[in-house]
Amino acid sequence: xxxxxxxxxxxxxxxxxxxxxxxxxxxxxxxxxxxxxxxxxxxxxxxxxxxxxxxxxxxxxxxxxxxxxxxxxxxxxxxxxxxxxxxxxxxxxxxxxxxxxxxxxxxxxxxxxxxxxxxxxxxxxxxxxxxxxxxxxxxxxxxxxxx
Amino acid sequence: xxxxxxxxxxxxxxxxxxxxxxxxxxxxxxxxxxxxxxxxxxxxxxxxxxxxxxxxxxxxxxxxxxxxxxxxxxxxxxxxxxxxxxxxxxxxxxxxxxxxxxxxxxxxxxxxxxxxxxxxxxxxxxxxxxxxxxx
Numbered sequence: 001x002x003x004x005x006x007x008x009x010x011x012x013x014x015x016x017x018x019x020x021x022x023x024x025x026x027x028x029x030x031x032x033x034x035x036x037x038x039x040x041x042x043x044x045x046x047x048x049x050x051x052x053x054x055x056x057x058x059x060x061x062x063x064x065x066x067x068x069x070x071x072x073x074x075x076x077x078x079x080x081x082x083x084x085x086x087x088x089x090x091x092x093x094x095x096x097x098x099x100x101x102x103x104x105x106x107x108x109x110x111x112x113x114x115x116x117x118x119x120x121x122x123x124x125x126x127x128x129x130x131x132x133x134x135x136x137x138x139x140x141x142x143x144x145x146x147x
Numbered sequence: 148x149x150x151x152x153x154x155x156x157x158x159x160x161x162x163x164x165x166x167x168x169x170x171x172x173x174x175x176x177x178x179x180x181x182x183x184x185x186x187x188x189x190x191x192x193x194x195x196x197x198x199x200x201x202x203x204x205x206x207x208x209x210x211x212x213x214x215x216x217x218x219x220x221x222x223x224x225x226x227x228x229x230x231x232x233x234x235x236x237x238x239x240x241x242x243x244x245x246x247x248x249x250x251x252x253x254x255x256x257x258x259x260x261x262x263x264x265x266x267x268x269x270x271x272x273x274x275x276x277x278x279x280x281x282x
Contacts, residue, residue, distance in 0.1 A: 089273075094261070094263040095263070096262065098259070098260045099276075100275065100276065101275065102273055102274070104272070104273060105271065105273070106270070106272075109268035
């Protein structure tokens with residue numbers, strides 16, 4: 001499983017099936033099937049054609065294959081065009097390429113937590129209708145961009 | 148020799164109706180039309196919001212930009228959405244949803260494409276993908 005590359009010293013081959021818990025410090029590249037939990041401070045790459053079932057805690061995660069489980073990344077999560085992710089994502093930065101599939105709850109932000117909502121006004125104002133031609137002439141309807 | 152524009156050369160574009168989700172051909176310069184399928188009014192304008200805006204429904208086939216000072220509390224249906232301010236509610240987009248670094252989003256999101264910049268905040272259920280187009 002060892003890879004000579006310094007970036008990904010650990011690689012799970014395309015014909016390999018791993019079940020259990022995996023912990024690593026540097027990068028790991030998954031080319032086969034993995035069922036279990038992964039925890040690391042390094043980068044995890046799920047290659048195209050690979051399948052990961054389980055929860056992941058890593059520094060950064062790049063998904064090119066299929067993942068069913070929750071992702072928790074301290075820096076960023078990248079989904080390429082061939083990626084398919086079903087599960088929750090908690091990270092500081094999220095990139096979803098066009099063509100990728102992502103279904104689940106996302107928490108993206110400072111330390112992966114939402115900002116405090118103390119400055120959000122409550123929705124107690126009377127409901128308004130969709131701005132009509134008449135209402136557009138008067139404020140405070142949003143300004144339409146002239147083409 | 149000058150060729151006169153034919154009917155086929157008219158500036159038209161295809162949009163997805165926000166009510167019945169069917170493709171509809173409309174003029175590029177049109178601001179609103181009636182959907183030929185569901186007969187409901189379809190807004191085509193682009194909107195730029197730079198203040199507090201809370202409504203029951205906010206639908207357009209155009210692009211919606213929430214400026215830094217903008218704060219939208221509404222279910223939004225749009226062609227595309229760019230968030231630089233705050234958005235609370237359920238968002239359904241036919242195109243890309245971009246949350247800039249000053250953006251804050253809380254709610255449900257359905258779109259074919261999503262970009263969340265470093266520094267942005269996104270909290271909610273997300274459904275992204277080609278099959279995530281609203282049905």
